[in-house]
Amino acid sequence: MVAKFEVVERNELKQKPDQDNLSFGIHFTDYMFTMDYSEELGWHNKKIVPYEDIPMSPASQVLHYGQAVFEGLKAYKTAAGAQLFRPNENFKRMNKSCERLEMPQLDVEEAVQALKQLISIEQDWIPTGEGQSLYIRPIMYANEPYLGVRPATSYKFLIILTPVGAYYGKGHLTPIKIFVEDEYVRAVRGGVGFAKAAGNYAASLIAQSRAEKLGYNQVLWLDGVEQSYIEEVGSMNIFFVFGNKLVTPQLNGSILPGITRKSILQLAAHLGYEVEERRIHIDEVVSAAKDGSLTEVFGAGTAVVISPVGEIKYKDEVVTIGSGNTGEVTQKLYDAYTSIQNGTSEDPFRWCLSV
C-alpha cells in the first residue's frame, strides 16, 4: 500500500500488553488517525499522529450538547496478513449517524484508506491468539467552544485502536442470561436509536446496572411506544431461532442497524436457513420458549460476535431457552462467521479487506 497521509512519528514506542491477559478497551496503540473539520476548510489536517491527550476547551460543544458518534470494527491477523472486516459498512453507518445529529459527512473511501494506513503501521499490535483482534474505534465529536444550541461548526474525527482478547476462550460459547426491561426505554421512533450516538449509551447504563444487580448479564430492550416489541439486547442485535428459521426484529428507526446483524442474516441464508425480519412481541417469545418452538436465542454484535442466550426474565416469568446451553445453529453460525473473519475459511461474500 502506498502511504497517503502524513505520519508524525513518536520518539519511543509503547510496551505492548500481555497477549494472554487482554481486556477490552484499556490499552491503546502507538498511533491514531486524526482530522479536523471546519465550515471553511471541510475536513483537513489529516494525519497519523502519536496516540496522546488532546487539548479540549471547557466550552467544547460535545461536553454540553453531546454531538458525538462512534463506530466499532475489528482487524484480524491472518496467514495472508492483516485484514479488516467490512470497514466501508462502518463508515457508511457513521455517515447515517452524522446525518441525524447534524454532523458533517465523511468521505467513506478516504476513511477506509486512512484506516488501512493506520493498521498497516500498527500491524504488530494485532494480537494473534484464538478469537483475538485489534478493535478499531472511529469517533467524531463537536469541538467548537460555543454554548449556543445549534449544530457545531467544527469537529474532530479520530481512529483509535485497542487490542482485545476473545470474549469466549477457545470458541467455547457461554450462554448469558437476559433481563427484559419494561420500565426504562432505550429509544423511540423519531429519536436517535438507529444512530451510534454517544448519548444513547449513557441513557442505557441505569438499566444495565439494575439487570446486573438482579443477576442478569444484559438488558433486552422493548420498543418505546408499546413497551411490548423486542428491539435489541444490551449493545447487540438479537436473533430468535425457531427450528430451521432465524427471526430478528425488523429495522424501525429505533434499533441499531448492526453490521454483524446484516452479515449474519446473509450468512444464515447462505447456509440454508430461512431468515425473517419482523416485529416480535415479547409474549410470543415467552410462550414459544415455554412450548419449545423457540429453540435458540443469540445476540450479535462486533465486540462479542455471537453470544448465546440461555435464560430470559420478563416481569415475574423466567424462561429457559432450549436446554439452556449453546444451540447447534448458534454454534454453527459462530464458527462459520469467525472463520471468515480470521481468514481460516473462504470468504464467499468478499467481506474481508486486506491491508
Place this chain on the structure above:
Amino acid sequence: MVAKFEVVERNELKQKPDQDNLSFGIHFTDYMFTMDYSEELGWHNKKIVPYEDIPMSPASQVLHYGQAVFEGLKAYKTAAGAQLFRPNENFKRMNKSCERLEMPQLDVEEAVQALKQLISIEQDWIPTGEGQSLYIRPIMYANEPYLGVRPATSYKFLIILTPVGAYYGKGHLTPIKIFVEDEYVRAVRGGVGFAKAAGNYAASLIAQSRAEKLGYNQVLWLDGVEQSYIEEVGSMNIFFVFGNKLVTPQLNGSILPGITRKSILQLAAHLGYEVEERRIHIDEVVSAAKDGSLTEVFGAGTAVVISPVGEIKYKDEVVTIGSGNTGEVTQKLYDAYTSIQNGTSEDPFRWCLSV
C-alpha cells in the same frame, strides 16, 4: 465571604468584551471552578483555576458514551452587589440528572459555595446593561479513558462563566413562531427527557434546523408515545394562558423540570392567576387558539426568561395566538420576574442569593 477553595491565579487578565454587543456563550471569563471525581477519593482537587483548555484522552468515556450533564443559571449585578437566582435548585436538578445517567452526586451546599466564590472573583465580568447577566454553566462529564460500556469511574466537574446580553433589548418582548414537530421525537417516558443530559440536545438539532428552514423560530415537541400531547418548546417549557388561567404540561419524566417553569408557576399564583399542570393535547391548543379562548402562549427558560409565542404551525394549520403580539399576562409576568432577578423589586420568595 470567606474564601474556601484554593485559587490558582493567572498571569494576565483577559480583555472584556464590548458590553453593547454581547452574544450568548462565546466569551468566557478569566477563571473557572474545577474538581475531579474518582471512586477512591470521591470529589477532590477542588479549586478555582484560569479558564483554559483541558487535556482529554481520545478514549475519554464522554466522547464515546455521552455521560455528560449540565446546568444553566445566571448572576446579576444589583445595587446591593452580585446575586444569584436559586442556585441550589440547579445543583439539585443536576443531581437528578446524574442519578439517571449513573454519575456521581454533588454536595449541593459545597457547589453553591464554590459558585459564590467564583462569582465573587469574577464580579467585574457581570454586565450591567438592562437584561444583561453573567450566564453560569456547570457541567459534569466522564473522563475515564476506557471503552467498556459501563458507568465511568472518573469524572470532572466544571463551572464556567460567560457574560450574556439581553434576549430582548429594553424589555421589549418579540413574539416567536413555533413549529409543532410531529415526526422527530425529543424524549419518551422511561428515557432521559427530564435530565439535562448532553445527548438530548444533539438529538434535537435536526428538528430545530427544519423548523428554521420553514421560517419558524423554535420547535414544539410532542410526547413520544402518542405524538399528541404538548411537552416543551425548543429549550424552554411552555405555558398557555386561557384568560386568567395559566396551564402548563405536567411533569411526566420526559419534560425538563424547568426552574423558570417552577418559579413562574409560583409567581403567577402569587399575582392572582389560577395555575394548572396537566396533559394538554395539541388539538385542544389549535381549537382554543381558533375560538379565542387561548389568549396567550409563552415559553420560559433560564436563557430567554420568557418568550411570547405569536404563531403556531401544526401540520397544515397555522394559528395566530391572540393578536399575535405580546399578551398582557406574558408582559406582566416577565416584568415581575426580571425585576426580582435584577433586584429592582422585592423578592417575596427569597429566590435571590447575595454573593
